[in-house]
Amino acid sequence: MSLEYTIKYSAKNSYENGATSALWQFMIIPETNDSQEVLSDRFINSHYIPVENSVNGYGFKTYRIRYRKSSFEEIAFHAEFQLIKEVENVFEKLADLSIEEESTKLNSLEFKADNDVFLRQTELTSLPKETAFQFDQNMSLFQNLQNLNKWIFDEFTFKANVTSVDTNLEDILKLKQGVCQDFTHLFIAIAKSRGIPSRYVSGYLHQGNGYFGDSQMHAWAECCLPESGWIGFDPTNNLIAAENHIKVAHGKDYTDCPPLKGIVFSSGKNETEYSVQVSAQQQQQQQ
Secondary structure, eight states: OEEEEEEEEEEEEEEEEEEEEEEEEEOOOOOOOSSEEEEEEEEEETTOOOOEEEEOTTSOEEEEEEEOSSOEEEEEEEEEEEEEEEOOOGGGGOOOOOHHHHHHHHTSHHHHHHTGGGTSOOGGGOOSSOOSOOOOTTSOHHHHHHHHHHHHHHHSEEOTTSOOTTOOHHHHHHHOEEOHHHHHHHHHHHHHHTTOOEEEEEEEEOGGGOOOOOSSOEEEEEEEETTTEEEEEETTTTEEOOTTEEEEEEESSGGGSOSEEEEEEEOSOEEEEEEEEEEEEEEEOOO
């Protein structure tokens, strides 16, 4: 079975004293992978500037726009994507390993070498101290990660505008509030502290079932389990990432895959407004 999704992304930038030139990079294109296929994509802007296509260091597609004309005070962007997302049973991916076998493989030099980049701490995924959450050595890694998902969901409150993209985990642990990127960074940090390769995922969330997510884009974590591969965990909603999660890109933390970054030559205040709509078009049986 599969779901057909339509995603509409809009952004508007305003500059108090105008801007003379700019370079933007948008990492908002859904990835085509084993569980999802992009059927069409469209990206336009209000100044009709030509759009360049490129890929980042992890191989994910981006849009790039360079503006070198007369001064402007406002520019709007709009993207629309159509894709098919397969409904998967994540539990079928789990390898049938004993706790001892799983631990041996997790701690093997081969496994660590294969996943080295996602075992490294970053500024945003460094734990300042031990947390109240503890792994249970009598449970599988997957069960422990499920418990970590629930612990963050229960202990922290989703609240916008109390953190920024630079907020560190020490402040998150004190505030007990934040948004999806904060909870994802915390999840990754705790998982890495137990030797589990973990990465930050940027994407879209179908919020029709009342899930929490940012107005722009959503974030969750993926962990690599021995012989099971990468499995997604959404601590903001205490979910295993599945058909409601549409992946765009991944990296070590938010700084590797921000939806929008750029350089703008301007003075005075500037504002950015975002809007994302994700809708499921229909459900169909595979032939």
